[in-house]
Amino acid sequence: MIKVNNEDMDFTDGMTVEDVLKIKKYSHPMITVIVNGKVIPVDSYSTYKVKDGDVINVIHMMSGGC
Amino acid sequence: MTGKILATYEYTPAKVERGYAGKTLYINLSDMTIKEKPVTEKMKELFVGGRGFGLWYLWNAVSSDTKWNDPENEIIIAGGPICGITQYPGSGKAAVVTLSPLTGCPMDNNVGGYFAPLLKFSGWDALEIQGKSDRDVIVFIDGNRGKVVIEDASDEPADTHLLAEKLTEKYADSEEDKRNISVVSSGKGAENTLIGMLNVSFYDVKRKAVRVKQAGRGGSGTVFRDKKIKAVVVKYKGVTGDSNNPADKKKIINAALRLHKEIFELDKLQNRMREVGTANLVEVMNDYDLLPVMNFQYGSHPDANRITSKVFREKYFTQNVPDNCWYGCSLSCAKAVDNYEVKTGPYKGQKVCVDAAEYETIAAVAANCGIFDPEYVIEANFYCDTYGLDTISFGNIVGFAMECYERGIINKEITGGLELKFGNADAALELLHQMAKGEGFGKIAGQGVKSLREYILEKTGADAKLLRDISMEIKGLEVSMYVSKESLAQQGGYAFANKGPQHDEAWLIFMDMVNKQIPTFEDKAEALHYFPIFRTWFSLQGLCKLPWNDIVPADNAMTDEPHKIPAHVQNYVDLFNGVTGKNITKEELLLQSERVFNFQRIFNLKMGKGTREYDMPPFRLLGPATKEEYESRAERYDKQLKELGYDIEGKTTEEKMALLRQYRESQFEKLTDAVYKRRGWNKNGVPTLETVKKLGIDFPEVVELIAKYQE
Ligand code: SF4
Numbered sequence: 129m130i131k132v133n134n135e136d137m138d139f140t141d142g143m144t145v146e147d148v149l150k151i152k153k154y155s156h157p158m159i160t161v162i163v164n165g166k167v168i169p170v171d172s173y174s175t176y177k178v179k180d181g182d183v184i185n186v187i188h189m190m191s192g193g194c
Numbered sequence: 195m196t197g198k199i200l201a202t203y204e205y206t207p208a209k210v211e212r213g214y215a216g217k218t219l220y221i222n223l224s225d226m227t228i229k230e231k232p233v234t235e236k237m238k239e240l241f242v243g244g245r246g247f248g249l250w251y252l253w254n255a256v257s258s259d260t261k262w263n264d265p266e267n268e269i270i271i272a273g274g275p276i277c278g279i280t281q282y283p284g285s286g287k288a289a290v291v292t293l294s295p296l297t298g299c300p301m302d303n304n305v306g307g308y309f310a311p312l313l314k315f316s317g318w319d320a321l322e323i324q325g326k327s328d329r330d331v332i333v334f335i336d337g338n339r340g341k342v343v344i345e346d347a348s349d350e351p352a353d354t355h356l357l358a359e360k361l362t363e364k365y366a367d368s369e370e371d372k373r374n375i376s377v378v379s380s381g382k383g384a385e386n387t388l389i390g391m392l393n394v395s396f397y398d399v400k401r402k403a404v405r406v407k408q409a410g411r412g413g414s415g416t417v418f419r420d421k422k423i424k425a426v427v428v429k430y431k432g433v434t435g436d437s438n439n440p441a442d443k444k445k446i447i448n449a450a451l452r453l454h455k456e457i458f459e460l461d462k463l464q465n466r467m468r469e470v471g472t473a474n475l476v477e478v479m480n481d482y483d484l485l486p487v488m489n490f491q492y493g494s495h496p497d498a499n500r501i502t503s504k505v506f507r508e509k510y511f512t513q514n515v516p517d518n519c520w521y522g523c524s525l526s527c528a529k530a531v532d533n534y535e536v537k538t539g540p541y542k543g544q545k546v547c548v549d550a551a552e553y554e555t556i557a558a559v560a561a562n563c564g565i566f567d568p569e570y571v572i573e574a575n576f577y578c579d580t581y582g583l584d585t586i587s588f589g590n591i592v593g594f595a596m597e598c599y600e601r602g603i604i605n606k607e608i609t610g611g612l613e614l615k616f617g618n619a620d621a622a623l624e625l626l627h628q629m630a631k632g633e634g635f636g637k638i639a640g641q642g643v644k645s646l647r648e649y650i651l652e653k654t655g656a657d658a659k660l661l662r663d664i665s666m667e668i669k670g671l672e673v674s675m676y677v678s679k680e681s682l683a684q685q686g687g688y689a690f691a692n693k694g695p696q697h698d699e700a701w702l703i704f705m706d707m708v709n710k711q712i713p714t715f716e717d718k719a720e721a722l723h724y725f726p727i728f729r730t731w732f733s734l735q736g737l738c739k740l741p742w743n744d745i746v747p748a749d750n751a752m753t754d755e756p757h758k759i760p761a762h763v764q765n766y767v768d769l770f771n772g773v774t775g776k777n778i779t780k781e782e783l784l785l786q787s788e789r790v791f792n793f794q795r796i797f798n799l800k801m802g803k804g805t806r807e808y809d810m811p812p813f814r815l816l817g818p819a820t821k822e823e824y825e826s827r828a829e830r831y832d833k834q835l836k837e838l839g840y841d842i843e844g845k846t847t848e849e850k851m852a853l854l855r856q857y858r859e860s861q862f863e864k865l866t867d868a869v870y871k872r873r874g875w876n877k878n879g880v881p882t883l884e885t886v887k888k889l890g891i892d893f894p895e896v897v898e899l900i901a902k903y904q905e
Contacts, residue, residue, distance in 0.1 A: 133708060133709060133710050134710040135710075153481045153482070154481075154708075155477065155478060155481045156478050156481075156482070156704070157463070157464055157465055157466070157474070157478075158464050158465060158746065160751035160756075162751075167751060167752070170463070185709070186708075186709070187709050187711075187751060187756065188704035188705075188708050188709055189704070189743065189746060189750075189756065189757065190701050190702075190704055190705070190743050190757065
C-alpha cells in the first residue's frame with residue numbers, strides 16, 4: 129500500500145511515478161511530485177520506482193480560466 | 195457618415211503621471227452633460243483605481259432603491275495605475291462596474307482589449323456614464339484632439355461584429371491608425387435579455403481584423419443598451435512604453451524580464467497558453483471530474499474528447515500566431531478562428547473571425563448542454579459575442595432548460611415547440627437566436643436561470659425544492675464552469691463571491707480536493723480569505739490574472755507557499771511601486787484589496803442583500819441533487835458515507851442521498867461560520883465595525899448601514 133495525496137492506493141511491483149499518475153488520472157500539466165519529501169524531476173517520472181509504503185504528494189497548481 | 199452631433203466637449207488631455215491621469219470623465223445621457231471630475235488623493239489612497247473607482251462612483255450615484263434600469267445607475271469603465279504598461283504581460287485590462295440586472299447588486303468584470311489604456315492615455319482614469327438617452331448614441335473620445343462627442347447612432351447596427359468593424363474603419367485615418375482605436379459595444383441580445391455583455395475591441399494587425407474580448411458576467415451589456423449606448427469609442431495615437439510616466443522604470447523592466455523568460459522557457463511545459471489558450475482546461479477538467487456536463491449533473495463525459503484543445507488546435511485555431519489582447523503580453527492566450535463561415539441565423543454565409551474559444555465558453559455552451567460538437571461551439575461563440583450575450587449564462591440557461599425538458603417538467607408547449615433535449619445543438623442555436631430577437635421561449639429564457647425557474651414554477655407547479663436544487667445560480671448570477679461537489683472550499687468560493695458565483699474570486703479545487711492541502715475549516719477559511727482578496731487586486735490595477743498563476747517559476751514548488759506564487763507577488767509589488775513611486779509591501783498590497791473587497795460586500799448590503807441568506811447555493815453545488823447523479827458516482831458517495839460512520843447496508847439511494855445531503859449542508863454551514871470569522875464579518879456575513887475601522891472605510895453612511903446588522 130502507498131499513500132497518494134493522503135489516500136491509500138494499492139502498490140504493485142515495479143510501479144513508477146508515471147504509473148501512479150496514470151492510475152490517479154492526474155493529467156494536469158502543472159504538478160509537482162514529491163515522494164517521501166523529495167521532489168522528483170519531471171524527466172524521471174517514467175523511471176523512478178515507487179516503493180511499498182511510500183508517501184507521495186502530487187501538488188497541483190491552479191491555472192487556466194480559473 | 196457621422197450621425198447628428200448631440201453634444202461636444204473639448205478638453206486639454208492631461209499628461210499621465212505615475213500611472214494616473216488625475217481626472218475622470220463623467221457623461222450623463224439624460225441631459226447630455228459631459229464634464230470632468232478630479233481624482234483625489236483620498237480616492238487613490240482608499241480605492242486605488244479600476245474596480246475600486248468604479249464601486250466608489252457607483253456607491254455615490256445610487257440609493258438602496260435604485261434598480262438596474264433607473265437612470266441613476268451607472269456604467270464605469272476604468273483601468274488602474276498599472277494599466278497600460280507594455281513591458282509586463284497582462285497589463286491592459288479594464289474593470290467594468292454597474293448595478294446588475296441579474297443580481298440587483300454591483301457587478302464587476304475584468305476585460306481585455308485596448309479600451310482602458312487608450313482611455314487613460316487620452317487623459318481619463320475612468321469613464322463614468324449615467325442617465326439614459328432617448329435615442330441610440332455613440333460616445334467618441336478623441337484623446338489626441340481632446341474632444342468628446344456624443345452622436346446619434348440610430349442608423350448604426352447593434353451587433354458587435356458589424357459595429358466594431360464599422361466604427362474602427364470610420365474613426366481610423368488609415369490602416370495603420372486602426373490599432374489606436376478601441377470600441378466598446380454589445381448587441382441585440384443585450385437589448386432583449388438580462389444576460390447582455392460588453393465587447394471591448396482591439397485591432398489585430400497580424401490578422402487585419404477587429405478582435406473582441408468580453409466583460410461577460412451579470413448583464414453589463416443589458417445596462418449599456420438600456421442606456422441606449424450603441425458604442426463607446428476611444429482613439430489615441432502615441433502609446434509608448436513610457437506612456438504611464440512611471441516613477442522607476444527599471445523596477446518594471448526587471449520584473450518583466452523575469453516573467454518573459456519564464457514564459458518563453460516554461461509555458462510549453464506548463465499550460466501551453468501560447469499555443470491553445472485556456473482551452474487546455476477542457477481535457478484537464480474532464481479527467482478530474484470537474485467539467486460541468488448536462489447542467490452540472492456530472493463532471494465528465496466520454497465524448498468530451500471531441501471538444502478538447504487538441505481538436506481546436508488541429509482543426510480550428512489559426513496557427514502560429516501567439517495572440518495578445520494588449521501590447522507586451524507574451525502569454526498570448528487570446529486565440530481566434532479566422533474565416534469561419536457562419537451556418538445559421540441572420541449572418542448565415544458570412545465569413546467571420548471568431549474569438550474562440552475559451553474554456554468557460556466550451557464548457558458552458560457545449561458540455562453543460564450535452565453537445566460535444568466543436569463547430570457548434572464556434573457558431574454559438576460567434577453569435578453570443580456579436581449579440582452581446584454572456585456565454586456562461588447562456589450555457590447555464592440552456593442546460594437548465596434541457597434538464598427540465600428531459601425530466602418532463604416542461605414540454606413543447608412551454609418551449610414553443612423546441613425539443614430541448616441534451617445534445618440538441620439545433621435547438622440550442624434556435625434558442626440563442628430567439629433570445630437575441632426577444633421572441634418565443636428565448637424571451638423568457640433570456641431573463642436568466644433564476645427568472646426561468648420562477649416562470650417554470652408558476653406555469654407548471656413543479657417541485658420547487660427540486661427546481662432550486664438544480665438551478666445553478668446564486669444571488670441571481672449563473673455559476674461559472676467548475677463542478678464543486680467534491681470541494682467544500684470551492685463551494686464557499688462560489689457561494690460567498692461578492693458579485694455571484696464566478697471563479698475569479700477563488701479557485702481552490704486542486705488545493706482542496708486533489709492536493710488535500712487545506713483539510714480543516716480554518717485552513718479553508720484562510721484560503722477563502724487570502725485568495726479572494728489577492729485576486730481582487732488585479733482589477734484595481736488594470737491587470738490580467740493569468741500571468742500570475744498560469745505560468746510559474748521553475749522553482750516555485752520549493753517555496754513556502756507555492757500556491758501564492760511568491761515570486762510573482764513580488765513582481766506585482768515592484769510593478770506598483772515602479773509605476774506610482776510609492777513603496778508598498780506585499781501586506782499593504784493585500785490591504786488595498788481587502789478594503790475594496792469589504793466595501794463591495796457592504797455595497798451588496800446597501801442594495802438590500804449581502805447577508806448570509808444570499809450566500810446560499812443550490813444543493814447541486816454541494817453534492818448529488820438527483821438519484822441519477824448519486825448513482826453515477828455511487829462508489830464514491832457510498833464510500834464517503836461509510837467513512838463517516840453511517841451503516842448504509844440495505845439503504846435505498848434516496849435514503850443515502852438524504853444522509854449525504856444532511857452531512858454536506860452542515861459542513862457548508864460550518865465553513866460559512868469559519869470564513870465569516872476569518873474575514874472579520876459577523877455570523878450574518880456583515881463586516882463588523884472593527885473591520886471597517888481597521889480598513890479605513892468607516893464612512894458615516896457605511897457605519898450607519900452596518901450598525902443595523904451588528905449583533
Ligand atoms: S494572458 Fe491572455 S487574457 Fe491575459 S492579457 Fe495576456 S493575452 Fe490577454
